[in-house]
Amino acid sequence: MPRVLAIDIGGTRMRAAAFEGELLAYEVLATEVEKGPDHVIKRLLEASHRVLKKVSWEKIDGIGMAVPGPLDRVKKTINSPPNMPGWDNIPIGDIFESEFNAPSFIDNDANAAALGEAIYGAGKGASVVTYFTVSTGIGGGCVIKGHIFHGAGDNAAEFGHQKLDPFGPPCGCGRRGCLEALASGTAIARRAKELLLHNPQSLLWQIVQGNIDKVSARLVAEAASKGDALSLRVIQEAGFWLGLGIANIINLFNPKVVILGGGVMNAGELILKPARETALQKAIPQLASIVEIKVAGLGEFPGLYGAGEVALQGLRGELDTL
Ligand SMILES: [Zn+2]
Incomplete structure (x- = not known):
């Protein structure tokens, strides 16, 4: 070698x-x-x-x-x-x-991470693997029979910028309602801040000690894991949007494995459950029936x-x- x-x-x-x-x-x-x-x-x-x-x-x-x-x-x-x-x-x-x-x-x-997971991690042995990195933004990669699908201009698999809600929040790409604007770490923090203003009793307020600028996706996940209703709602909404984005990718690529990586997935089942349920419910049944939705395996x-x-x-x- x-x-x-x-x-x-x-x-x-x-x-x-x-x-x-x-x-x-x-x-x-x-x-x-x-x-x-x-x-x-x-x-x-x-x-x-x-x-x-x-x-x-x-x-x-x-x-x-x-x-x-x-x-x-x-x-x-x-x-x-x-x-x-x-x-x-x-x-x-x-x-x-x-x-x-x-x-x-x-x-x-994102392409490299997709390839790493496809060959050595959670996608090992699968013919078609799609990978989402859910972090500050949302990146994507598609690996077919062990090779990265690059597209004609080298920019394929921008999974984070699929349009889910044309009237949704603004995205870093200059458009609106992209998956990234609805389910990334940045989106989770932004949504939690919006809701916090109307929920002064939320545990999240205590965790950030009344300083709204400290709100981050990690702290929202922490509050959600302690049962904070506002934070649970934010994470579940993000999970729903992520699931919808995954359903689209399942319908487009017919993957055997969809891998979810990135810091936001540290929220675990709180986000994984709504994402998985939505993806399997919204994708075409024949495609949903063969896909496995897994968290990344290479840390x-x-x-x-x-x-x-x-x-x-x-x-x-x-x-x-x-
Ligand atoms: Zn975008």
Whole structure:
């Protein structure tokens, strides 16, 4: 098996690993995105050298990278992701190639995570896997027979921006009522804040000590788990919208497995139950009858596994099979 350096760059955390079909050694670092690309890349290169040293690899065969979009997979550049100011046209592939003298292959974080889960995680063995990452925003990925479906312009599987309610809340993409505007962590916090103003007795008020700016999806989930009616309602509504979004994807792709990852899924059954019930109820019965809706299986590492697999497939010339 080729020896791969796997890299996963996120807005909050970044990771480097020695990958050989499994993670042999890895490091997780705070990205410190506010300090700019030079600082971030320098620390990531240093971490990469440390993990390769841990496994005593003096030479590697390839580099796989999961990075925030938009990106250019051919030029291997990161092109101004909304959550990473100053990352304009950064030739991340070339930088790592010249440092480690090996070819690099890059893809966006949601696609990489989908691939990681499809091959090594909750979707192992399934022919068609769709993946939702439910976090600050909502990303998606579709893996067919072990390969990422990229679309004609490399931007397929924007599951978070399917339109569920044309008169719904505004979305980061400039439109209204996208799944992301209804079920992401940001949407959950926003909805809870709206309802809080009319519910001064809510436990959520106590948890944030009367400071509405502190309301986050994590705290809403915490209050919901303690039985707070307002928070339960918000999480259940988000679960309903997520389920509706999943039903659409089931109808479009006929997946064997739908995988749900991202921080919001830490709310567990509170969100999973309404999502699953709605998805199975709203999807076409023949398609619903064969699908499994599962939570992600690789913890905080689907992007790293996916980055590793992107490199393995790149080295075999299989990246654009679909
Ligand atoms: Zn949108």
